[in-house]
Amino acid sequence: MQKLRVNLWMNGTGEEAGNFYADALPGSSMEVESRYPTEGLLDFQQPLAGQALTVAVYVRGQRITLVNADPDFTPNPSISLMLNFDPADYEGSVDAARADLDATWAKLSAGGQELMELGEYPYSPRYGWVQDKYNVSWQLILSGPEGDPRPFVMPSLLFGGAAQNRAAEAVAHYKEVFGAREGMFVTYPEPTGPAAAGSVMFSDFALDDDWVTAMDSGVEQDFSFTPGVSLEWPCDGQEELDRVWDAMSAVPEAEQCGWLADKFGVSWQIVPANLGELMSRPNAFEHMMGMKKLVIDEF
Known part of the structure; x- marks a missing residue:
């Protein structure tokens, strides 16, 4: 069962991009999960009043969240999404997996x-x-039939x-905070x-049932991590949220x-596991905008 979620910062194009990914990614669908309110917005959010706030894209049962926002941040290759075309998911057919990979590549490349x-x-x-x-x-890879299963x-x-x-x-730190299990290294x-x-050169590790890959760049690059792509981790109650927040937050601003x-x-979003229910409460958006660490009792 998926627990870790990837959030992609969209510059006012959340709903449009959701439709694009629902078409481009195999076995996918999308839905507008929440919209900006029409009142109580900050000045920079006013142009987004009533528009999609979060768009959920489901890819073979795994969720990617598009956060519709302003142009402050843009995704870059420091965090990519690896799509694992495993022949085992195609009744063992390497040719079928390869064909699906090629079709997905053509759509994402457009x-x-x-x-x-x-x-x-x-x-x-x-x-x-x-x-x-x-x-x-996006990294698209055809797995070998003998490889260990991955999402x-x-x-x-x-x-x-x-x-x-x-x-x-970083892998050692995530193992300590989240109890991650190491895979390849x-x-x-x-x-x-x-x-x-x-x-x-390459590693992967599991956070519960979710897998993440990590590697050091072998070429010089002038970019690194930004909120353009963030990872979301749900916590069961305020005590767990406090522990993870304190262990992870290193940039107060x-x-x-x-x-x-x-x-x-x-960038991480450390949230209560019942955030959807909390956000349905009256004035929840305004309450959240006034917080740094989320405090369940203040929604």
């Missing part, structure tokens, strides 16, 4: 930009990395720029671009409405 050409690589017979027209990055959608953290060579430290045998010998930035720059 109006976008290739970051790594779709083709054969040492780690996969079919792989490509694309940034779509909404600046969201179809996996957020992928690329540690570069200010976070270069900190992937191993492959290191660079020698320096590769800005990646130091012994830094992480970034704290707002349940959002925080950790010591690596990754």
Whole structure:
């Protein structure tokens, strides 16, 4: 059962992008989950009055949330979404998995930009990395039939720029805070671009049933983590929320409405598991806008 969610910051295009992903991603659907109120908005939110606030995109049962907002932030490749085309999900047919991958690539590429050409690589017979027209990055990979099962959608953290060579430290930190389980862990045998010998070439880890990949960049990059892509973690009650918040928040000025930035720059939304019910209460949006860490009793 999915617990970790990926949130994508949309610059006023949330509903449009939701329809795009529902068409482009296999087995997908979308729904406008909430809308901005028409009163009580901050000045910068006024143009969004009545528009979609959150749009849920369901991809083979996994949820991605589009947060419709202003142009302050834009997704970048520091957090991409890896789509795992596993032949086991196609009755063992590599050809069927490959065909679905290619069809998805064609749709996501329309109006976008290739970051790594779709083709054969040492780690996969079919792989490509694309940034779509909404600046969201996707890695499409054809799994080997003998590979361990992984979810179809996996957020992928690329540690570069200010976070270069900190992937191993981050994985250890997430293991401590969330009880993450480590999966693959492959290191660079020698320096590769800005990646130091012994830094992480590829790793993945599980948060409950959800898998995340993490790696250090092997090429110089001038970007790193921003709120353009954030990770959402639901907590069962205020005590757990307080513990996770205190362990994760490292940038006080970034704290707002349940959002925080950790010591690596990754943005998280640490929220009550019953946030949907809380947001249905009268004036809940205004109450939330006045908080940094979310306090359940103040909704």
